[in-house]
Amino acid sequence: MGVTYLDLKNANVARVRAAIRSGDYTGHTAGLGAGYLQANVVIMPEAYALDFMRFCQRNPKPCPLTGVSDTGVPMMQTMGQDIDIRRDVPAYSIYRDGVLNGSATDISDLWQDDMVAFALGCSFTFEHAVQTAGIPLWHIQNDTTVPMFRTSVQTVPAGRFDGPMVVSMRAIPQGRIDEVTEISRRYPLAHGSPLHVGDPGKIGIADVTQPDWGDPAPIGPGEVPVFWACGVTPQVAIEQAQLPLCITHKPGHMLITDVAEDAEVPILRHPE
CATH class of the missing domain: 3.30.2040.10 (PSTPO5379-like domain)
Known part of the structure; x- marks a missing residue:
């Protein structure tokens, strides 16, 4: 049985992410995970990752870069305890050749060994x-x-x-x-x-x-x-870049991290 927004409104981060990973909650994350940084997500092949990192560095207002995975490693080790970027976002948008090609709540079957995941802070x-x-x-x-x-x-x-x-x-x-x-x-x-x-x-x-x-x-x-x-800015840039495959969060459906919400740099905070 699914979990509702109200069920999670006052839940701790671990419970919220568990509900997302299991597929029991696939809705928006506004108002969830109080006290912790929420993040936009962009996942792409390593061949394009350096240019994208430059894009974030040159546009820090819409693209505040908070975390980057190792190539081919889906665990966001600097963002939290046991964060699997393939399963811990409520809903993903899938772009092929710059065109939105569908959505998913789990992208394990799309993950490739050359992929790099980026986390960008969210309002x-x-x-x-x-x-x-x-x-x-x-x-x-x-x-x-x-x-x-x-x-x-x-x-x-x-x-x-x-x-x-x-x-x-x-x-x-x-x-x-x-x-x-x-x-x-x-x-x-x-x-x-x-x-x-x-x-x-x-x-x-x-x-x-x-x-x-x-x-x-x-x-x-x-x-x-x-x-x-807004961290949806990269999705517009992805449309223009026309990458063969790129995966993002669905707008409004964010990754909730273990980083303190008021951090000036991404420092892990163990969830209560």
Whole structure:
């Protein structure tokens, strides 16, 4: 029998990852694993890995690199206790020649001996601190995936990797924007402070009610759309790079690590 979001809302990291690995939970991870870094995932053949690492180094805001596996080794040893990148993400997106070709909840059959896995910090990480401060987050309160958008802001290319930046959006009360900015700034491994506040059109978003990924979220009276750089940015770069095979997390379905959420560098913290 499946495990629900509410079953895991207050569970420790070990239980959450166990439910994901077993296939009992395949949903989004916003609001789960409080206290620990969540990570975007990108998996590709080693032949392209150095260029991708350069892409992350040149674009640290959308691509804060937090961990890299050894070639052909699926265990993310620097990210946590017994993290198997083939099974510990709730849902994966599979790209072939740059085209989204399907999804899976376990990629053991796709793993190859030349593959390298990357973990990139995720803005879900700082949401616990935002909520603790009493700032509501609609997508968590309503069990949906945060809305994400392609923008007109261009990344710095590296080899085959290039393309526009992706952002996530949260509607924040006008009077608390400075506060949420300072809170998120404390999480450099999770995209840090916002990329943009206010008019979506200034970063190339035509309709803030129609996200490219995730679910729509309303902007209520007295609220302002606030946009953070997003770890789905590499998926757009992967489309343009047209790699023969590349696997990522499904947007909103992250790897939950054993790294402390407020770490400035990835240092393992044993889960409670």
